[in-house]
Amino acid sequence: MIKLYNSLTRRLEEFIPIDNDNVRMYVCGPTVYDRPHIGNARPAVIFDVLYRLLKYKYKKVTYIRNITDIDDKIYKASKEKHINIKTLTDETTKLYHSDMSLLNVLPVSVEPHATEHIPEIIEFIHKIIASGYAYEANGHVYFDTGRFDKYGQLSNVNERISGARIKISENKRNNADFVLWKPSDDSFPVGWNSPWGKGRPGWHIECSAMSYKYLGEQFDIHGGGCDLIFPHHENEIAQSYSANSKIPAKYWIHNGHVTVNGTKMSKSLSNFYTVNELLAEFPGEAIRLALLMTHYRSPIDFTKNLLIEAKNILNRWYTAIKNTNNCGNDIDEKVLNALYSDLNTPMAIARLSDIVNCINRGQTELIPTFINTTRSLLGLLYVEPKKWFKTTEGLALDEKYINGEIAKRTQAKQNKNYALADEIRKKLLESGIVLEDTLTGTQWKRL
Ligand SMILES: [Zn+2]
Numbered sequence: 001m002i003k004l005y006n007s008l009t010r011r012l013e014e015f016i017p018i019d020n021d022n023v024r025m026y027v028c029g030p031t032v033y034d035r036p037h038i039g040n041a042r043p044a045v046i047f048d049v050l051y052r053l054l055k056y057k058y059k060k061v062t063y064i065r066n067i068t069d070i071d072d073k074i075y076k077a078s079k080e081k082h083i084n085i086k087t088l089t090d091e092t093t094k095l096y097h098s099d100m101s102l103l104n105v106l107p108v109s110v111e112p113h114a115t116e117h118i119p120e121i122i123e124f125i126h127k128i129i130a131s132g133y134a135y136e137a138n139g140h141v142y143f144d145t146g147r148f149d150k151y152g153q154l155s156n157v158n159e160r161i162s163g164a165r166i167k168i169s170e171n172k173r174n175n176a177d178f179v180l181w182k183p184s185d186d187s188f189p190v191g192w193n194s195p196w197g198k199g200r201p202g203w204h205i206e207c208s209a210m211s212y213k214y215l216g217e218q219f220d221i222h223g224g225g226c227d228l229i230f231p232h233h234e235n236e237i238a239q240s241y242s243a244n245s246k247i248p249a250k251y252w253i254h255n256g257h258v259t260v261n262g263t264k265m266s267k268s269l270s271n272f273y274t275v276n277e278l279l280a281e282f283p284g285e286a287i288r289l290a291l292l293m294t295h296y297r298s299p300i301d302f303t304k305n306l307l308i309e310a311k312n313i314l315n316r317w318y319t320a321i322k323n324t325n326n327c328g329n330d331i332d333e334k335v336l337n338a339l340y341s342d343l344n345t346p347m348a349i350a351r352l353s354d355i356v357n358c359i360n361r362g363q364t365e366l367i368p369t370f371i372n373t374t375r376s377l378l379g380l381l382y383v384e385p386k387k388w389f390k391t392t393e394g395l396a397l398d399e400k401y402i403n404g405e406i407a408k409r410t411q412a413k414q415n416k417n418y419a420l421a422d423e424i425r426k427k428l429l430e431s432g433i434v435l436e437d438t439l440t441g442t443q444w445k446r447l
Helices: 038-057 072-081 085-102 114-130 158-162 203-215 226-244 275-279 284-292 304-320 333-340 345-360 364-378 385-390 399-414 418-430
Strands: 003-006 011-014 023-027 061-065 134-137 140-143 178-183 199-201 219-225 249-255 258-260 300-302 433-438 441-446
Touching (some): 038 061, 038 085, 038 258, 038 284, 072 085, 114 134, 114 226, 140 226, 199 203, 203 219, 219 226, 275 284, 284 345, 304 385, 333 345, 333 364, 345 364, 385 441, 399 418, 399 433, 399 441, 418 433
Parallel strands (some): 023 219, 219 249, 258 300
Antiparallel strands (some): 003 011, 178 199, 433 441
């Protein structure tokens, strides 16, 4: 039995799908204007593990993760970088895909783009207006939070609203009303025609319209980072409920936030890590494991020490299986139960390390189940052990260069120039390459 913590009921609940033959999950994806950072990677990896777990247990899982390609941050970045908007969003989407695939995040079932769903978004706004929960004012359409008495049920945010009664916009009826459609004047770089004039949708409405299109009025899981609980997910519930009289998802799952070296990530501080920067120093698998070593609901403080720790764990795991790549079909029950228990990845990782201890004590029969469990459920150990120790992924050096340096060192030794030989060994070590002199020549592996 899978148990998940539901942010909507604030309880740990048994997961019972609406349709056993097709489990449906929607996760809010990235706004595409910049390279993904470690805060973007956390939900991608967490929900990838949940996706793998659901796929293991159920026949079919439909997983939707959107691409937000309508956002004022995009237009600002396009202007600053002097890049065409479409080029910027296309290129950033590509970078997101390539960085996430290096973290072994599986592709999702459908990845809808907001710009490709304007008719659906307009249609959804129409439904909300028709049901009496939205109003038009000066080319804007607002959701009327004053009419929706369930507003605040997910985030418990009513107190916050009552504390801020200042009317911030002339057009709004209530301070908490949020925009479904806003006007784009002629000088604005994007705009679509609508019954309310030329404009563009607000952010929240895209997820309501696209989740409805691909998953229907009600689906199983809606996920994202905890910073999305308010206002984004609260507003999605308000929109979808007023259009369809149903809360769009049964289970609302949120991962905790990411800090770096103890503080909130900020581009102005020196603690902003893009996934790409980290991949230059660490293999994707170490980044993935580092993100899974903390329970998904807890905040995570991301440091390079955490990555070194993750890499050492992987070195131990790969060492234990280095003479085989025999992946079985069985799944370790204890790892499975840890994941069934609100996706307890730290417990699953501890169990996997226990299995490694047993393998090291001679229980090599555990290897096939160990590999299969780790690979299929956690998305780790996906390279051949030999490749892991030799991989140049995440290194500034390529294999040709390393082999060239080894040849130079061998020559230096033959010439009895031990100072040069030592210097080459030291230089490679500084770049994360360890040399081992064996009877058959010099071998290299990663530190
Ligand atoms: Zn969303």
